Amino acid sequence: MMDMGAWAEASVFARPAFGVAHADAAPQTGFRRRCPWALALAFVVAAAGCQSKSGASDVLDPAAIAAPASQAGSITTTAPAQLTASSAAAPKGNLTLGSGPTKITMLLPLSASGSAGEDGRKMYDAAKLAMTDLGDKLLTLTIEDTRGDSGYAKDLAVKAITSGGAKAIIGPDELAAAQHLAKLSGTQRPPVLALADNFAGGPGVYSVRLSEADSAAAGAAAVAGKGAKKFVLLVPAGSNAGAIEARVGNALSIYGAALAVTLPYSASDGAKVVSDMGSLVEAPDAVIVASGDGSPMPVLAALKAKGIPGKAVTLIGTDRWLERPIDPLYEGAYIATLDQSETGPIADRFKATYNYQPDVNVAYAYDMVALSAGIASSAGPNGFSKQVLENASGFRGSTGLFRFRADGSSQRSMPFFRIEKGKLKLVEKQTSGF
Template identity: 30%
Template structure:
């Protein structure tokens, strides 16, 4: 019961510097890989569940009856009305406790208006109920959560739209376009590319730039040039560096970025086999631009046709997106730790395992600063559409 099982890696690429093997929680591995034809999970009352999901949520909801409690705080009762993101996170978590709870977990959902006061009160209720893990899905300040939880040492997963390492027992649980660009660049490096140019979008935040630089350095990538896309040509000394560039990292795909990419090509700065790496910030409309054909994108999300995506569609009659996978993985993480390490297995030390975890949104692990790193599938733009080039690795 307390052992951790290894997960096979057949057919999965290695990122640069990645160890050949890693131990992952066996239960989380079961979230992925099953074909839709092999699935017979989820309640038969899919239509009823769908109607229930579309109704206005109650302030407090409880699912499962296991002794280990997981808490989820949402902003589904916001004055502006619930967002699809909040609903997807909530529904993914409910699905996971039904499928993976195994009589050991219960999920207490606190639906709030997103205000600091209601979040603090929700945290207090979760503390009073002895929650072992708490996730905050809403775009709200979480500074009062520790106060509300009576300073209990309970890990907190933060699903804010700006992933940053927070430390102090709090962990970021989302991956954004900066993470996407970093993982895409590491894929290019693993494919043998060495001379990188990084085109920065206008107005990139200092914190994002720092994360980008730190992430690239962590993969041993030292760009020949990192510059604002609108000024990539630079002065004579800058242009002198632009020789045999074999990888271009473009976080955005706006006019400035596309124009700079075209200039690099026209001026003969790119090697014949240069790889263009984008990010999750690229819009669907940008895929049709001829300048971006054959570009590579490293995108996070649930594996199409997996057990989780099939079960989600069966229950809620809509496709599971990345937010639904986040919700599912909150509970899957708790279920895996309890299954392998017992009821006391959910703690900061366990979450910091360098081996990482495998969930619906591929493999993930937490870094020392509380930030999250996630593997992603690599797609190539072919005829204006995404074509899967390499599935997301199932380990680190």
Template identity: 30%
Template sequence: MKVWTSPGRRTGFRSLALAGLLVLGGCVGGDVPYGMPQPGGQGIATQPVVDNAPRLPASGEVIGTGETRVALLLPLTGEGNASRIAAELKNAALLAMDDVGLNALELVVKDTGGTTEGAAIAAGQASAEGAAAVLGPLFSANVRAAAPPLGMSQTPMIAFSSDRGAASPGVYLNSFLPQGVVQRTLSYAAGQGVRSVVAILPEGAAGDIAEAEARRTMLSMGGEVTAVARYAYDNMSVYEAVQGVADAVRAADAVFIPDGGTSPATIASTMTETGIDISGKKLLGTGQWTSANLADPALQGGWFADTDQSRVNAYKQRYQARFGAEPSLTSALAYDSVVLVANIAKGGGGIQRHALETPVGFNGYTGLFRFLGDGTTERGYAIYEVREGKAEIIDAAPSRFGGGS
């Protein structure tokens, strides 16, 4: 049996959040507005915003000279990894301002300290200073704390948490909600004839989310999750989980393993080594599999949903050229969000909820996404198959919502 080790990337299906506004080939599909402008501040040709209201002094670091003020709330002095992530998000915002032009926005960066109190204070300042929108905060508790001060002024927020519970009308989550990745993987599999699935999931909130969405998706597609096993991160726990669903696996069409790191290969090899024949079973995962060893023979032929990595890599290359380091995908959220609100602001009339909730959505570095009225996000994902140790797209991410291509 493989020895389980703690995967380097374990954030509850990218629990911080993850996305970007890129126009590949220099144009966006006709149904999808607000794509990324060409570098050099060309932007999208629109009428300038006319705002005759007096401008109050802004507290925080100011980037840009635009008429429309937008606040960016980040844990710049937060504990642990918070400050590092915040620095990346700020750099990504600088890169976005390079592209849209400094006259597109007045971006005010405010430090939350990574605390709920700091987030509430920063949000209150942003509201009092007349911000047309607030980007951030990063963590779900901070998002909840920042929402009430902004609700009083009806200032929209685009936050970076992937906790669905932090969303509400006017509080949008520019993140990868794990439910969407699970739904895409399983709905694709069901479309290819998979009707019965066994789910082997980690203990805790991430496993709870994956189980609930797996059951919902399979039911909606005319299939079923026939059994669920949970494991902690040790070999005995994995062994017991696998043995507990052995008979169900033998009768199922597929096994769903949404976790990343060493978990997918360890679980697959444990099934084989304990006498469960999975040669005719399809292994299903999520974008967490990009942190797994895809060269492991046990994972060949597996399917999982994730963003279009060619777009992600284009963002990372641009960031590295500008700042000299490879960024996390989380940082692309700030880039996307700044470009999005800048292009809406250029159209005049401020940054209104109806513009943020446009049904056709936005086309980003990590694909297509749109904000729904309840604040959650719908995204378009690609389906990958593991072939010869690499992930290759077998079903492209959509280029627009509504069944278009």
């Protein structure tokens, strides 16, 4: 197997992700080089199913599609500024933005306490900016406050689904509410673009955020693409274990690689699961460690004692590791995740408008409003169909290239990193696992 340290300096993949972005294309370093109107057109073109032969990435070239200077300048002067997302009072009651013919309902925890409320208000600011950029004449966006209450969020979502007015629902952010919606039957209901973290998705209820299954699968595919064949998956026991195993297995099969064994573990048996791995698998090429809601540290400590990672065995982590400070035990591991230094083509204007730095919550909310505007523009109010939302070419947004699957999960093409000296070092500009 190729030495992974040498690979860190190797050239990028040659295979495109969903056939739209080639590694040898001119790089776009930083989302801020792209403009929101180019983003909107990418959504429109993909949704309409009329991509050019060279793919959706071409329409994002700001040299080919430039925003009118008068429009670009107006955004930062007409929107109100605020110091931080948390310093502003939560908006009261239902809020309506835009005057377009396509009605969209957005459910956010605007008045929730703590980080949930902060995130909700960030996403509200993102929705306002997306409407200013793209949606004012296309959408009527009604934003309702879930208060961070899963039961109330569920009731609001069911009302929006059954009222017959909304063509799509963006949200909720509460996991239990999203899981409830995924269990509902009915083929005529509007699609739900759920913003809940760690949500697996369901038919017609799409998971917007990057999942651990997707991160693990993309990381595994990147390593398999360099020649690794035998993989071990260590995954927390629980309801998500099967989904992660299935996604990783499917990603590996593209490259003729496979999981030699999947070993579920609990928080207290990190050393035991690594010992079991050693007795069950001889000379694996790579070990994937999913962490779920817990810390990967016990497993990583046990692997370190076995010399993993090393020249013979690659260690693959997931985006969930990065919810904690990077520990020395992370050193040498590879992770496929969103680039946290790039918050989207809206980054500079968002900060100028609201006077705080956008994060991934902003990017997800902006993208879903932008996607809704793109579909409304290209296909009209009745264009929110499974065929459009689940088209294989996918969409390009602030968080990169993504597509929705029939089971409600999302797939993303994302950068691939190696942890070196406590920091993420870019290895590949995007993975190619699908």
